[in-house]
Amino acid sequence: MFQSFFLSLKAVYFSIFLAPKQTYTQDELIVLIRDRDQKAFSYLYDNYSQALYNVVNYIVNDVEESEDVIQKVFLKVWNNFASYDPQKGRLYTWMLNIARNLAIDSKRSKHQKIKSKIQNTGDAVYERNNLFVEDNSHESIGFKGILNNLKEDHRIIIDLAYFEGYTQDEISKKLNIPLGTVKTKVRQAIMTLRDLTKKEFLQ
Amino acid sequence: MKVSEVIASGLLETYILGGATDEEVLMIRELCRKHPELITEIERVEARIIEASSHLNEPLNPGLKDKISAQLSFRANAAPPKIVDLQNTQLGFYKFGIAASLLLFVSSFFYILVLQQKLNRLNGEVAALSASKTYMAEELKIQQASLFTINSELRVVSDPSIKKIPLKGMNSLASSSAVIHWNPQTSEVYFNAALLPKPENKQYQLWAIVDGKPVDAGMINPEGDLIFQKMKAIASAQAFAVTIEKPGGSATPSMETMCLLGNV
Numbered sequence: 001m002f003q004s005f006f007l008s009l010k011a012v013y014f015s016i017f018l019a020p021k022q023t024y025t026q027d028e029l030i031v032l033i034r035d036r037d038q039k040a041f042s043y044l045y046d047n048y049s050q051a052l053y054n055v056v057n058y059i060v061n062d063v064e065e066s067e068d069v070i071q072k073v074f075l076k077v078w079n080n081f082a083s084y085d086p087q088k089g090r091l092y093t094w095m096l097n098i099a100r101n102l103a104i105d106s107k108r109s110k111h112q113k114i115k116s117k118i119q120n121t122g123d124a125v126y127e128r129n130n131l132f133v134e135d136n137s138h139e140s141i142g143f144k145g146i147l148n149n150l151k152e153d154h155r156i157i158i159d160l161a162y163f164e165g166y167t168q169d170e171i172s173k174k175l176n177i178p179l180g181t182v183k184t185k186v187r188q189a190i191m192t193l194r195d196l197t198k199k200e201f202l203q
Numbered sequence: 204m205k206v207s208e209v210i211a212s213g214l215l216e217t218y219i220l221g222g223a224t225d226e227e228v229l230m231i232r233e234l235c236r237k238h239p240e241l242i243t244e245i246e247r248v249e250a251r252i253i254e255a256s257s258h259l260n261e262p263l264n265p266g267l268k269d270k271i272s273a274q275l276s277f278r279a280n281a282a283p284p285k286i287v288d289l290q291n292t293q294l295g296f297y298k299f300g301i302a303a304s305l306l307l308f309v310s311s312f313f314y315i316l317v318l319q320q321k322l323n324r325l326n327g328e329v330a331a332l333s334a335s336k337t338y339m340a341e342e343l344k345i346q347q348a349s350l351f352t353i354n355s356e357l358r359v360v361s362d363p364s365i366k367k368i369p370l371k372g373m374n375s376l377a378s379s380s381a382v383i384h385w386n387p388q389t390s391e392v393y394f395n396a397a398l399l400p401k402p403e404n405k406q407y408q409l410w411a412i413v414d415g416k417p418v419d420a421g422m423i424n425p426e427g428d429l430i431f432q433k434m435k436a437i438a439s440a441q442a443f444a445v446t447i448e449k450p451g452g453s454a455t456p457s458m459e460t461m462c463l464l465g466n467v
Contacts, residue, residue, distance in 0.1 A: 190255060
């Protein structure tokens, strides 16, 4: 009798004081961010920073520079939140766009500096698609290694769609493949990427 | 476009990656309004993408969060917090309240145990007292009955017309004696057998000697009142005698077994 009494006491205690970690829906999160709530920043950072960092680091391929970009991303998200329109897309999509653009800018200005140093002004404009062509020396481990494990056509699709933010239509024209195929390949590539990261994580 | 077609096409993935056109975004928004289950699917795809890209082999510098946090302005710092801190306060209050209730509950539980034990002890005492009271009441009844007997016997003895007749022992009971109280007016006869030894398999029988002849005055009951045993009524007698007879008595006394005799 005493045992069951104390067991139920314990259950009550645990349910009160050790509640599971809080999760927010996107709508709740938006309200909290508009309210400048520190918990919202914490939630954003804990849930999105690693994914964004992997994307940024894939683009700039430099740890310190990537951290710098991530810092700028969160400052921009926090200070320019009014410019986010939930009608036009997901919060993650908006943050991803900011991260991608800042990463590409950062990479461009770095190249610009190197270029100006060696006084080469004839080739000042970088095409977006050149960003990855010229630096293909991603390590074979980690997130980059996993991307390298994708089938070639999937990897190219992910490069364009995820890291460069191309629309399906642009990809279709660029790669000269039908729009329907682009959509299917994006989907397949995401699925494969997810399976690969899971596998890698388990090892 | 149907919901299932949208899901199968891969449009949601492109939408989350930021590659959907304005028309596609508009269409997804419309579909979400009509089919809320599509929102769930979008959240699922988004989680899948974030999971796929959150690979930890290149973990983010753990100090970065605080570094960024230090550069942001939060409402909690500037103005008194509204919703969240209210919730905090309430949560704190609830925690405190629930902890207090638990404490109260546990202490009441033990207090009840203590009271229960005390109640058990008192119940035992009450039962003992009640038994003792019943015993006393019965004892009192016995004493009252005894007192009543003594009173009635005293009345008999103190009657001025009563005669006290000592019986002297003879033959086998030479050293014994007995007393008869006799009221000639009411014919009452009382026999005091307290000093007589108990005969084995025999019984004492009292006789009144009336005009030289023995008249049966009754058997002495060895189990009855030995001091004031009421015998048969005798109106007149010159003497009383006691013989030892077989149980139940005899019609005529046997002179050999006569053991007590006393004249009036």
